[in-house]
Amino acid sequence: MVDVNGQVAVVTGAARGLGALLARLLAARGMRVALLGLEPAELAAAAAACGPGARHWEVDVTDDDALTRAASEIKAHYGRVDVVVANAGIATGGPVEYSDPRTFNRVIEVNLLGSVATARAFLPALKESKGYYFQVASLAALCSAPMMAAYCASKSGVEAFAHSLRAEVAHHGVRVGVGYLSWTDTDMVRGADEDDALREMRARLPFPTNRTYPLEPTAERLAAGIVRRRAHVYGQRWLPVMQAARALVPATVTRHARRILPDLETAWLAGGASTHLVGAGGAANDVTMHGSGRDVP
Numbered sequence: 001m002v003d004v005n006g007q008v009a010v011v012t013g014a015a016r017g018l019g020a021l022l023a024r025l026l027a028a029r030g031m032r033v034a035l036l037g038l039e040p041a042e043l044a045a046a047a048a049a050c051g052p053g054a055r056h057w058e059v060d061v062t063d064d065d066a067l068t069r070a071a072s073e074i075k076a077h078y079g080r081v082d083v084v085v086a087n088a089g090i091a092t093g094g095p096v097e098y099s100d101p102r103t104f105n106r107v108i109e110v111n112l113l114g115s116v117a118t119a120r121a122f123l124p125a126l127k128e129s130k131g132y133y134f135q136v137a138s139l140a141a142l143c144s145a146p147m148m149a150a151y152c153a154s155k156s157g158v159e160a161f162a163h164s165l166r167a168e169v170a171h172h173g174v175r176v177g178v179g180y181l182s183w184t185d186t187d188m189v190r191g192a193d194e195d196d197a198l199r200e201m202r203a204r205l206p207f208p209t210n211r212t213y214p215l216e217p218t219a220e221r222l223a224a225g226i227v228r229r230r231a232h233v234y235g236q237r238w239l240p241v242m243q244a245a246r247a248l249v250p251a252t253v254t255r256h257a258r259r260i261l262p263d264l265e266t267a268w269l270a271g272g273a274s275t276h277l278v279g280a281g282g283a284a285n286d287v288t289m290h291g292s293g294r295d296v297p
Helices: 017-028 040-049 064-078 101-129 149-172 187-193 196-203 215-227 239-244 246-270 279-290
Strands: 008-011 032-037 055-058 083-086 132-136 175-180 232-234
Touching (some): 017 040, 032 040, 101 132, 175 215
Parallel strands (some): 032 055, 175 232
16 A cells, blocks of 8 residues: 555545545545535535545636635645646537537536646646646547547547646656546436437447446546556556557447447437536536526436
């Protein structure tokens, strides 16, 4: 076991789902955790579950000034920052042709540019501690899927960003890791499954990419990689095979999509062609974008 007792970890997108569980798992390993997110009530509950050393900050990761203030306050409160987990993410689905530009762009803004802003805000503290920046990517970075262009582009982007950052900060003693996970039982995935066409598209993917995996073991594998400061961490054991075979993936996906997309696109259009951000996290981002949210449990 790696001794991280007393170290400080910052987790974005920590109000619910993977972020909240990662914060709890890191706290269970002895780390003091700072939780960042958009939903104050959920953040407070998630922080309380992490124990007395945890605190939370309501922050939009696309707001550079707010992130900089939060980074300064966290450093002042804890005296140091050892680990930053860039987990905040949202998603939308549907064919690019029919996508809502503002929603599509928001996915890129939160997932990719929010990760860049997070790294920029916390790098001074990580350089002081010779710490670790962990970027949550996805199977979507290894295997782009139809009707998920915004999400796949953003996750491919954060993977490339993390690799570039690793090279930039290595001489400062800062390590950078990338986390990959397949479809996992979170609010985001459950929200996507509410759309009949998206659910059908996912069900018709080849095994094992069509399964939904339980959250707890996925988060445990990521947390174990984080405390060991790994360069690559996989939430499911079969994902390294996808990493090795990624040069073959685009042509394979295109052949598969050519067979299934005619029916799925028709079904998506007939079902209302929703361009909403999916899940409860998407609803919270709707508040940021529009000033009002959807009723999502």
